[in-house]
Amino acid sequence: MRCDTLWHHAKLATLDAADGGLGEIQDGVVAARDGRIVHVGPADAAPAFDAATRVDCAGRWITPGLIDCHTHLVYAGNRAGEFEQRLNGVSYADIAKAGGGIVSTVRDTRQADEQALIAASLPRLDAMLAEGVTTLEIKSGYGLTLEHETKQLRVAKRLGELRRVEIAPTFLGAHAVPPGVEAQAYIDEVCATMIPAVAAQGLAEAVDVFCEHLAFSHAQAEQVFAAASAHGLKLKIHAEQLSNQHGAALAARCGALSADHIEHLDADGIAAMAAAGTVAVLLPGAFYFTRDTLVPPIAALRAAGVPLALATDSNPGTSPLTSPLLAMNMAATLFRMTVTECIAGFTREAARALGRQDRLGRLRAGFDCDLAIWDIDAPADLVYRMGFNPLHARVWRGQDA
Template sequence: MRCDTVWYNAHLMTLDAAGNGLGVIRDGVVASVQGHIVHVGPASAAPVFAADERIDCNGRWISPGLIDCHTHLVYAGNRAGEFEQRLQGASYADIARAGGGIVSTVRATRAASEAELLAASLPRLDAMLAEGVTTLEIKSGYGLTLVDEAKQLHVARQLGQLRKVEVVRTFLGAHAIPPGRDGQDYIDEVCQVMIPAIAAQALAEAVDVFCENIAFSPAQAQQVFEAAQRHGLAIKIHAEQLSNQHGAELAARFGALSADHVEHLDDAGIAAMRTAGTTAVLLPGAFYFTRDTTLPPIGKLREAGVALALATDSNPGTSPLTSPLLAMNMAATLFRMTVDECIAGFTREAARALGRHGRIGRLATGLECNLAIWNIEAPADLVYRMGFNPLHARVFRGEPAP
């Protein structure tokens, strides 16, 4: 078989097995041509390869490149002061109502130039790449004007051009009500002005809404979803984080790719997500950082067969986290997710949450050759150890990606 590169003498986590396990292949081989996988399987059944490059992995493990399907990576400013306030007893909602929270980051982000935002965001991105990330979503939502939302999305696009990584851009104009604005008047602007402009410039492929009692109502979220559908944009939602607004159920009726957070999700929401194939994106970093006590209904989601993705939710206020490996450990310890679920949550199921299940997230013939090569003894090491980065190498579309 003619190929560009062969990785051999490796153990594989293909994430492509029946039953949604890790799909482990010991002593496996992966081969790629023009950035796509053309063979994956045990060495004992591998064809003879005519390869430009053969890479001996020396018994290391290979997984799909990690996917962080929910981040707010592009922003300016610092909210360490709010962290101190929460340590003294203030709640997330208290801080937001006092003019802090999202709107404080909005002020800093509006004041920053594209160059300043890019310089601030690159180190955060590099930290993720150093832990094996090959795809991530970046949401806007810290501009809350068309000019400033577009500025964030332009910077997100530049990040994908400067590094070997795929950046998926999501428009989150409905993140917070701008200071001095009426909520309904602002949502009308999001739907009638911002979404058409963002779609026309191809700055995002999806919209998101923060549906919560301190943000936007279900009726306003529905208005955003209808506008998104008119302009060919996919749908996502921040739902049921602080209370049950039935946002996940609403989003599922619109065929949403994902509902994210979902700590207060009820049975009707779970049923709607199952029917629609909407992925639950669980965010243990935010749960930990805000000292939440309401666990997402993992058992019910699992029983219903709803896909469980994981993400860092990297943001300045409630999850200043750039480590998918630590997020896996948090999901295991706080949410009692299994090793298989944690690894799948940052690969196969994260791809599903981004509408890319047919392209990335697994080691399978025809998919993009995005790999993370690990110095570990077993897959559980990725979830078990804290403050330990065992990444040996990252491969993006068949090419080394330092």
């Protein structure tokens, strides 16, 4: 078999097992041609390869490249001062009244031009790439005007041109109500003006909405979904983070890819997600950083067969996290997710949450050759260690990245 590159003497976690496990192969090979995997399997059953390049992995583990399916990576400003204020007893409400909170990030992001946003975002992106990320979603949502939302989305696209990584851009104009604007009037603008413009410019592939008592109502989220669907955009939702607004059930009914956060998800929402195949995107970084105490209903989601994805939720206010490895550990320790669920959450199920399950998230012939090669003894090391990065090499589309 002809291939461009053959990785051999490797242990594989294919994430392609019929039982939903890690799909471990103790002595395996991966072969790629033209950026795609052409063969995966045990070495003793592999065909003869005519490989331009052979990479001896010396017994290292190979997983699919990691996928971060929920980030707010593009923004300006820093809210470390607010974090310190909260540690000193100042309430979030008082911080917001003083011009802090999301309003401060919106203000800083509006003031920054595209070059400044690129400069601010690249270090965050590079931190993720250094831990094996090969695909990530980037949401807008800190502009809250058409001009500045599209600016964020253009920056997200530019980041994918500056680094060897795939960016999944999501329009989150319905992230918060801008100061001095009535919520319904703003949603009308999002639906009538912003979504059509974003779709026409090809700046996003999905639309997200924050369905919450301090953001947008169930009816307003449904309005956003209708506008997005009319323009051929995929759907996602921030749901049930602070209260149960039944956003996850709405997402399932409307065919959304995922419902994210979902700490307050109820049994009806779980049943709706299971029936529709809607992915649950769990965000332990935000749970940890906000000192939440209501754990998402992991056992019930698991029992219902709802796909469980994980993400960093990288953002300046509630999850300033750029480490998928630490997010895995948080999911295991705080949510009691298994090692297999944590690794699948950042590979196979994260691909599903982005609608890319047909070509990403597993080691399978025909899939894009995005790999993470690790200096570890066993896959559990990726979840067990804290503050330790065992990445040996990152491969994107068949080439070292």
